[in-house]
Structure formats: structure tokens, C-alpha cells
Amino acid sequence: MRDMKHLLNGKNSLSLQLTDWLESVPSRVTAIKPEIEVSCPNPTTRAIISPHAGYAYCGKTAAFAYKSVDTSKIKRVFLLGPSHHEYFEECSLSSCDEWETPVGNLIVDKEIVSELRLSGDFVELRKEVEEDEHSLEMQAPFLAQIFRDKLNSVKIVPIMVGNLTSLKEYSYGRILSKYLDNPENLFVISSDFCHWGSRFDYTAYSIDSTPSQKMGYLQVKSGYSRGQKGSITKVEPQVPIYQSITNLDYEAFDAICNLSHQQFDTYLKCTHNTICGRHPISILLSAIENSKDSKEPEGNGVLAFIDYSKSENIIDPRESSVSYAAGVFF
Template sequence: MTRRATHAGSWYSDYGRELSEQLNDWLVSADLSHGPARAIIAPHAGYTYCGACGGFAYRQVSPAVVKRIFILGPSHHVRLRGCALSIASKYKTPLYNLKIDTEINSQLEKTGQFSWMDMKTDEDEHSIEMHLPYIAKVMEDYKEQFTIVPILVGSLSPEQESMYGELLSQYFTDPQNLFVISSDFCHWGQRFRYTYYDKSCGPIYKSIEKLDKEGMDIIETLNLSAFTDYLRKYNNTICGRHPIGVMLGAAKVLRDKMGYKLSFKFLKYAQSSQCHNMNDSSVSYASGSLVFEN
């Protein structure tokens, strides 16, 4: 069963050659400065807005090493209290189809902590799909040598984030696995019902940037409880906060129980537009990379 590329044309060009060239330009423009990535945080909005930013995360990937890519995307449309797997066997992209790792899906199902999303839920959700062309582009020289594991992440409690992080930590330890954490950052404006504004920053867009950067700084410390406290304090509308929480939960296990040395670094930040008054709106984007240090 193949999942269609349902957002092609509206979120990114559905012309394979044009899209491939566009992705290549963004990747070439980004520096390889914090790799090889074991996990990345990258945005999932329309490429017109966040494609260039996303390139900085995907530039850190070492495609010759990667054999399996986990994609953790937040659920925007359905109420989900845990995490769900895809029933599809392939995901279609404008470049080429991506094969789903049914063996890993089976392993995850046996934990009893994962449900299955039906095809409509899968095709309605863009948080995973928006990463597929970038994955296809980065991995195009090795397209027969890797699989993907899409995971839809619901509204998790901090305890659930820790639990899923611990469950997935064993997969983080394998250098052939890559985790893609799908998230945009602050959704600001009345249409998002979020208008936090620290006037000491000057223009609204500077207040948004300060707010996002504070959260990004905390993520770089890989401290789940500090990130939870930050979200409770500001209610920042980071849509991928739960996938990020799962990554931070895994990082805690990897550092505290397994003794790994980890380093996360954000490489790019952008906003869809600059807000100057309360009638404006914007979405923020950030790209970062997690590496295992020797």
C-alpha cells in the first residue's frame, strides 16, 4: 500500500526535476558544521518559507552511513494520546518512492505502546510528508539502501515523552539510524491565538526571536525537564514540542544510563515574516543537529 504525496503542488513543487534542483541549491548553500548527524530538528512548512532553513539540518546528514530514517512528526489533525505507525509499505515523493521498514514497525508494535494511523490520517498529515523530498534528495545516491520509519506523535505528557525516548534510545545508538524531528517554532498572531510580546525587545519579531532562542538554548542542553518548564512558562506554540520531547527523553537515557557524550547545536533560524503590529502573524523555523561525540 502506497501513501500518496498529498501535499505536492500546494506545499512544494510536484515537478521532480524542479524540486530536486531547488533542494540541491539549499543544501549546497548550507555549511557542514555539526555532523554526522544522529538526529536533526527541521521545519515542516511550505518550502517557500522554510526550505532554505531546512537545508542546514539536512546538510549535516552523512548519507553513506545511513540505512534507516525515523521521522517523528506531530499530529495536527487527530487527537492522539500516544504514537502511531503507518500502515503503508511505501511513501510516494516527487523524486522517488521511499520504502517503510516493516520489520522495525513490527518491533515497535510489540512494545504495546504504538497504535496504527489509517491511510486518511496519514495522508492528511503534512508534518512527516514535508521531510520526504529532503530525505529523498539527500539519500538519492543510496536510494536502494535505506528504509524509513514514520511515527506520528500525539499530545504526550512529559512522562510519556520520557517513556518513548527510553524505548527509542536503543535505535539512537546505531550510527546507521537517523532521527528526523519535525517541528516549526513559534506560531505568532491572533490567528494562532498566541500574542506573547516582551516590549523590552523592541519590535514584535525581535520578541518572538528572543522567545524562540531561549527555547532553542534549552534544547541544546538536552534537558527535557527544563524544556517542559519553558513550555509551561511561555506556552510557546512549538508544534513539534512532543517529538522534541521524545528526542530529549532519549538523550537523557543515552547520557545518564549509557554514558554517551552528545552535542546538539542549532544552525539556522528564520521567520516567515517580521511582525510589527498585533494584526501581523508569522511562523518561526529552526534547524539543528545532534551528534555523538567520540
């Protein structure tokens, strides 16, 4: 059993809160990128992107992603999230048979876990490492909530994604593409978006709506560090910091919505945007590119972002912000 370590709410109170957020999502949503109408739930949803911060910050946005799922045909959920604390350079599989949540427990699909392990490309997680990571755990109660009437028949395949090269991202996507092709499978990609501020070593700023084309960095106190190779700049009144962050994330959305692993990789190299789930997202893009559906005349499908929020709308370089987004692939 994988015990809950990051969510200790009572079963009834958390279930009521999740229900409230899910029920507040309209049945049709105008997506942010691209500007299309998306049904919630959508009968063809195959994957979602959902944030993993504390629910007080991102619960409403996560609900948009989960409300897009039509649960009637789903039998298995592949859950991919980044490793924040343990460094490794591959994908790791759960060593547990079951995951505890305050809403109801989730059963791990040991058959698929064994199948993936036999490929030789996956390693097994130690239980303490698995429990220490919050990116996967924060998705579990939402999954238990939307599948509450069929918890005995829906299984999960938790995959913790390490620090991968672009080549490894593509390779893992190719391995997982056959599972994405199966309409009885759902992929859940756990990721927050821009982590902005000196405490994240990231203070990118641009007045351009396409920040990668012209980007500098705000100097906070006496310096700046990791990944900040551009020139020092200053805030312009017409573009507050929060708007620059939005532009930065929206450019990421454009790359992801184009379903191009290469375009997203290029974007990250240009901007160094601190998207913690960049590797799981890249695996999804590779899986889409390698899926048999991509070879059909109608193309790969559509990936849309249907909600976006931030922990704070900041205007002062000394402040910090984390962005959250709900994406759906159908």
C-alpha cells in the same frame, strides 16, 4: 503506498530546487545556539530538527538541517512529527509499505514498525490520517534527495506523535533510545517554532531577553485567548514584536541544547510557546537522556541550532508569523 497530498511539484523542478538549497549551505556553519562551529555534513550527526511549512517559507532553513547529515553510513531514518488534525494520546505507526515523493520513493522498514508495535505502546495509523498530515510528508522529499543514490537500501520509520503527557514523552524516548544509540540510524524531528498572532491565539510579548521571566500578551482587537494568562502589555519601541519572538524561540533553543527534557517541559509551561513539534522534540530529548552514550565520560553529545528564520518580521500586533529552525544533534 502513501501518496503525496501536500507536495505536487514536478520531479525535476523540485529536485533542482532542493539541490540548490543544499548546495548553498556552507561546509562550516557558526551555530546560533550554542556559538560553536558545525561541519556540514557532520560525520557524527545522529538527529536533526527540521521545519515542515511550505518550502517557499522554510526550504532554505530545512536545507541546513539536511546538509548536516553524512549519509554514507545511514541505513534507517526514524521520522517523528506532530499530528495537526487528528487527536490521539499516543504515538502512531505508518500502515504503508512505501512513501511516494516527487524525487523518489521511500521504503518503510516494516520489520522495525512491527517491533515497535509489539511493544504495545504504539498504534497503527489509518492511511487517510497518515496522508492528511503534512508534518512528516514535508520531510520526505529532502530525505529522498540526500539519499537519492541509495534509495533501495535506506528505509524509514514514520511515527506520528499525538498529544502526550510529559511522562509519556519520557517513556517513548526510553523505548527509542536504543535506536538512537545505533550510528546507522538517523532521527528526523519535524517541527516549526513559534506561531505568533491572533489567528494562532498566541500574542506573547516581552522586552526581556529571557521572556519566560517577564511576559505579557498583546491585545488584538477585543481580546485574547488560549494559554494567555499573563497581563496585557504593549509594544515598546526598543523591542519590536519580531525581536520578542526571536528571544522567545532562542530561550527554547537554550533548553533544548541543554539536552534536558525537564527544562524544555518547564519552559513550555512558563511560556506556552506554540511549538507544534514540542512532543517529538521532547521524545528526542528523553531518548538522548536514556541513551547509553549519556553514561559515557564524554557525555550526551551536542545539539546545536544552525539556522533560524521567520515567515515575516512583524511589527504590528495584527500581523502573524511562524518561526523555523534547523537543529543538529551529534
